[in-house]
Amino acid sequence: MTAATLTAMSPRRLALHRLLRHGSFWFGGGAILLILLVALVGPLFTLDPVAQNLSARLVPPVWDVRGSWAHPLGTDQLGRDLLARLVDGARVSMFIGLATVLVSGLIGTAMGMAAGYFGGRVDLVINFLITIRLTLPVVLVALVVVAVVGSSLTVLVVVIGLLLWDRFAVVTRSATQRLAHSDFVISARAIGSSTPRILLVEILPNIVGPLIVVATVEVAHAVLLEAALSFLGLGVKPPLASWGLMVAESKNQLLFRPWLIAIPGVALVTLVLAINLLGDALRDVVAPEGRA
Amino acid sequence: MSTLTDSALIELDDLKITIPTAQGRVLQPVRGIALSVKRGETLAIVGESGCGKSLTALSLMGLVPKPGRVDAARLSFDGQPLIGLREAEWRKLRGPRIAMIFQDPMTSLDPCYTIGSQMTEVMRTHLGIGRTQARERAVSLLARVGIPSPAARLEQYPHQLSGGLRQRVMIAMALSCEPDLIIADEPTTALDVTTQAQILGLLAQLQDETGVGIILITHDLGVVATMAHRVAVMYAGQVVETGDTAEVLTAPAHPYTEGLLQAIPTPGRTARGALLGSIAGIVPPPTGEVKACLFMERCPYARPVCAAPVPLLPQDGDRALRCIRPVAERVDEPGFEEQGEVVS
Amino acid sequence: MSAQAALSIVGATRDYPVSFHGERRTLRALRGIDLEVEQGEVVAIVGESGCGKTTLSRLMLGIEAPSSGTVAVAGKPIASYHRIERAGLIQPVFQDPYSSLNPRQTLGSIIAAPLVVRGEGNARSRQAAVAEMMQAVGLPPHLLNAYPSQISGGQRQRVAIARALIGQPRILICDEPTSALDVSVQSQIINLIGALQKKLGLTVLLISHNLAVVYHMAERVAVMYLGTVVETGRTEELFARPRHPYTRSLLDAVLPPTPGRRPSWSEAIAEPPNPVEPPPGCPFNPRCPRASDICRTEMPEQTAAAGGMFRCHHPFEATA
Numbered sequence A: 001m002t003a004a005t006l007t008a009m010s011p012r013r014l015a016l017h018r019l020l021r022h023g024s025f026w027f028g029g030g031a032i033l034l035i036l037l038v039a040l041v042g043p044l045f046t047l048d049p050v051a052q053n054l055s056a057r058l059v060p061p062v063w064d065v066r067g068s069w070a071h072p073l074g075t076d077q078l079g080r081d082l083l084a085r086l087v088d089g090a091r092v093s094m095f096i097g098l099a100t101v102l103v104s105g106l107i108g109t110a111m112g113m114a115a116g117y118f119g120g121r122v123d124l125v126i127n128f129l130i131t132i133r134l135t136l137p138v139v140l141v142a143l144v145v146v147a148v149v150g151s152s153l154t155v156l157v158v159v160i161g162l163l164l165w166d167r168f169a170v171v172t173r174s175a176t177q178r179l180a181h182s183d184f185v186i187s188a189r190a191i192g193s194s195t196p197r198i199l200l201v202e203i204l205p206n207i208v209g210p211l212i213v214v215a216t217v218e219v220a221h222a223v224l225l226e227a228a229l230s231f232l233g234l235g236v237k238p239p240l241a242s243w244g245l246m247v248a249e250s251k252n253q254l255l256f257r258p259w260l261i262a263i264p265g266v267a268l269v270t271l272v273l274a275i276n277l278l279g280d281a282l283r284d285v286v287a288p289e290g291r292a
Numbered sequence B: 001m002s003t004l005t006d007s008a009l010i011e012l013d014d015l016k017i018t019i020p021t022a023q024g025r026v027l028q029p030v031r032g033i034a035l036s037v038k039r040g041e042t043l044a045i046v047g048e049s050g051c052g053k054s055l056t057a058l059s060l061m062g063l064v065p066k067p068g069r070v071d072a073a074r075l076s077f078d079g080q081p082l083i084g085l086r087e088a089e090w091r092k093l094r095g096p097r098i099a100m101i102f103q104d105p106m107t108s109l110d111p112c113y114t115i116g117s118q119m120t121e122v123m124r125t126h127l128g129i130g131r132t133q134a135r136e137r138a139v140s141l142l143a144r145v146g147i148p149s150p151a152a153r154l155e156q157y158p159h160q161l162s163g164g165l166r167q168r169v170m171i172a173m174a175l176s177c178e179p180d181l182i183i184a185d186e187p188t189t190a191l192d193v194t195t196q197a198q199i200l201g202l203l204a205q206l207q208d209e210t211g212v213g214i215i216l217i218t219h220d221l222g223v224v225a226t227m228a229h230r231v232a233v234m235y236a237g238q239v240v241e242t243g244d245t246a247e248v249l250t251a252p253a254h255p256y257t258e259g260l261l262q263a264i265p266t267p268g269r270t271a272r273g274a275l276l277g278s279i280a281g282i283v284p285p286p287t288g289e290v291k292a293c294l295f296m297e298r299c300p301y302a303r304p305v306c307a308a309p310v311p312l313l314p315q316d317g318d319r320a321l322r323c324i325r326p327v328a329e330r331v332d333e334p335g336f337e338e339q340g341e342v343v344s
Numbered sequence C: 001m002s003a004q005a006a007l008s009i010v011g012a013t014r015d016y017p018v019s020f021h022g023e024r025r026t027l028r029a030l031r032g033i034d035l036e037v038e039q040g041e042v043v044a045i046v047g048e049s050g051c052g053k054t055t056l057s058r059l060m061l062g063i064e065a066p067s068s069g070t071v072a073v074a075g076k077p078i079a080s081y082h083r084i085e086r087a088g089l090i091q092p093v094f095q096d097p098y099s100s101l102n103p104r105q106t107l108g109s110i111i112a113a114p115l116v117v118r119g120e121g122n123a124r125s126r127q128a129a130v131a132e133m134m135q136a137v138g139l140p141p142h143l144l145n146a147y148p149s150q151i152s153g154g155q156r157q158r159v160a161i162a163r164a165l166i167g168q169p170r171i172l173i174c175d176e177p178t179s180a181l182d183v184s185v186q187s188q189i190i191n192l193i194g195a196l197q198k199k200l201g202l203t204v205l206l207i208s209h210n211l212a213v214v215y216h217m218a219e220r221v222a223v224m225y226l227g228t229v230v231e232t233g234r235t236e237e238l239f240a241r242p243r244h245p246y247t248r249s250l251l252d253a254v255l256p257p258t259p260g261r262r263p264s265w266s267e268a269i270a271e272p273p274n275p276v277e278p279p280p281g282c283p284f285n286p287r288c289p290r291a292s293d294i295c296r297t298e299m300p301e302q303t304a305a306a307g308g309m310f311r312c313h314h315p316f317e318a319t320a
Helices: A011-020 A023-044 A082-118 A120-135 A138-149 A153-163 A166-180 A183-190 A195-231 A243-249 A259-289 B053-060 B087-093 B115-127 B131-144 B163-175 B193-210 B221-227 B245-250 B255-263 B336-343 C053-061 C083-089 C107-118 C123-136 C153-165 C183-200 C211-217 C235-240 C245-252 C293-297
Strands: B008-020 B026-038 B042-046 B069-071 B074-077 B098-101 B181-185 B213-218 B230-235 B238-244 C005-020 C023-038 C042-046 C068-073 C090-093 C171-175 C203-208 C220-225 C228-234 C303-305 C308-310
Touching: A011 A259, A023 A082, A023 A259, A082 A120, A082 A153, A082 A166, A082 A195, A082 A243, A082 A259, A120 A166, A138 A153, A138 A195, A153 A195, A166 A195, A183 A195, A183 C053, A183 C090, A195 A243, A195 A259, A243 A259, B008 B053, B008 B213, B026 B042, B026 B053, B026 B213, B026 B230, B042 B053, B042 B221, B053 B074, B053 B181, B053 B213, B098 B163, B115 B131, B115 B163, B131 B163, B163 B193, B193 B213, B193 B221, B193 C245, B213 B221, B221 B245, B230 B245, B230 B255, B238 B245, B238 B255, B255 B336, B255 C183, C005 C053, C005 C203, C023 C042, C023 C053, C023 C203, C023 C228, C042 C053, C042 C211, C053 C068, C053 C090, C053 C171, C053 C203, C083 C090, C083 C107, C090 C153, C107 C123, C107 C153, C123 C153, C153 C183, C171 C183, C183 C211, C203 C211, C211 C235, C220 C235, C220 C245, C228 C235, C228 C245
Parallel strands: B026 B238, B042 B213, B042 B230, B098 B181, B181 B213, C042 C203, C042 C220, C090 C171, C171 C203
Antiparallel strands: B008 B026, B008 B069, B008 B074, B230 B238, C005 C023, C005 C068, C220 C228, C228 C308, C303 C308
């Protein structure tokens, strides 16, 4: 072997290289980073999001002639600072999005890997569970559960998490099935690897790519679901802020003070769009990789 | 259509294929091919993966994928220049005059259509014959390539046939418009050994009957030895040696050909269990200007004189060689067997 | 079962449930295999696709269990070993080095995996063992942290061999170890396996359809057809004087790279039979030029021959 130099990049470097050249990654990732930053450090600079001031109700935003820098985005019908509530709502949305995907990702990945690797009866049972889950209308079930158990952030995370694992399971199952019969997994069995080692060391790293893509889709899904539940009054409870709740609280003002709905609405759209752009970029990076 | 049997069907000189990549680099997978094929003759193009042999074949069909660029000092089929041909003109050649057989018939046959409809469609397009006539012809073609109960096969789908039968169907389709030239790209690589022998036998027999010219692309020197009248050995996008098959295989003049032959265990020639010769190192990347003999880095006979581009030098008879060190000069120097030990 | 047999297969069958034209049927991939391999021997299993040679290799690796019969390694059924014990006895090298290495692991961790799984040594001793192994199979040390996608096919196959041998197994099962490689690289891998076999006294089972490679490497050959071993023998004897018509047709199909020898083309073609519906009698009878009535009804018994056996009603003469 004469001076065998490595011409190709390692799989990880190659993925990173592709990602950094992707426009959607920069837009989506940048917007998410910004929202995350606002959610984390924003509250240090804004007013108290729950402090009511009935003498300063429905102040319009600063760009309106009647607006002032005291409340840059104005106030709501209880005189609470809209900017402070928006920042606070970002925390709720981000938390719900990430926490639920953690729950659903764990459930779905575990089930999908088990079904794909063991096959047979295990696969049959898990497929049945997936089918059942797909027949459940997500919003309705969430509404019923929250209505019965009562609402809190924990309940929301658990309920949404328990409802959004199906896509993880489906994707993991088919990816695992494909890998379970590959020569490198058979080699791993031949060297005496235990089943957990095969699943975690051999198979999991090879399906992380598609899982990340599913995760971005599901974060967006969870954020929207929380907004919908809060809008219907069964999500985040006042005085806690949530973008969905902010829209709901101002629905009577739609015609007279549209900014009350437009501002949280635009925030929501921006976040979901950013997550989807990021997911698109990740998919483009993950999909063409093949066996590399 | 010319009927002279010794006129060259394909004449190709100094073929270059360049492919610009998305990263702004330029790949040169083919950079110096010269070959010719006569009617009734089989030319084997032999080389290892990535040597550019399949791209060379595609360039003869006008099928080099975009944005690849084909340049040649001479590229003609039956006297007609092929460089700069328009797609419509290519379509008149592909099928009726030049047919192709691929390695994996499963990917070149459409799984959604029956064998019959795929075969008759080709004939009706190119020969302008009617449905019943095309069907009759398809049956006789299938019978001719040795497929049992041919009429019934017309109603079958590709997946219902075995690999050997599918390759026979491909050959029947290639023959359907009576082409002057068949390009077969690794036609038997995906098949079992006994099936391979049958398919090669069929091709040889059909050639004897029709006088079709065959370009056989393969990596298997055993296939070359049994099938080809002449052979072109390719390395790193260049033809390094060409000539009469028997001459090239019994007295290889290029070190690469010599190395390949010594790497193959051959009952009767290599001793059982003995070290086989091997070619150390890897193929150079298909980029950049050719500044030296491309085989120099892996060649046990390399000398400082090899550090300059080597043209394809005509030799006695029909042979040509891309090596400036004559066989007589290097015959006593250590060759590939010695490398075999170093590598293991 | 002789005491020193490294590997002993007795009456092994393997069935798979399949659906055939919408019906549930049984595919008998192996139909009673008997094979005994001694320590340090190189035995080739030869046959075409669908003959069951890959299934047989999985039984020998203990990855699948025989439906009936036994597969014993060093005198004990393979199923009776713990997976780690088994791994220390028998290891595979697969055909396609592109799929046999995990694309997400570095070469170093792939080669070290058998030791990690076994919990042998510490990080430092394992690293030393990997370095030694890489040198033994001819891999330059700077590839330690490279990924499989960064190296050539030949190098990948060296990695696969290094992984198989680092745990010092006694038996190596090579399933078409060279057929995915370029010719010039094939010879390097053949040389390497041969050298390591001699040096370590390995038992090698070479599964291949390439008779030239088999002739070069193996001491004994077993020819398989449709789940049955139809002939065994010492390599030179079997190549010079095949007794079974199928062995002869395989040998006739070999195309050596020496010009002037045109193999005899057979006009008639007979398709390989469907293993779900094997022909009655001798499995080779539909394709056999010597087949008679008895071949279509009765499976031939084993007949002992010099250095092996064959299963045929109308064998070629031993002196022919």
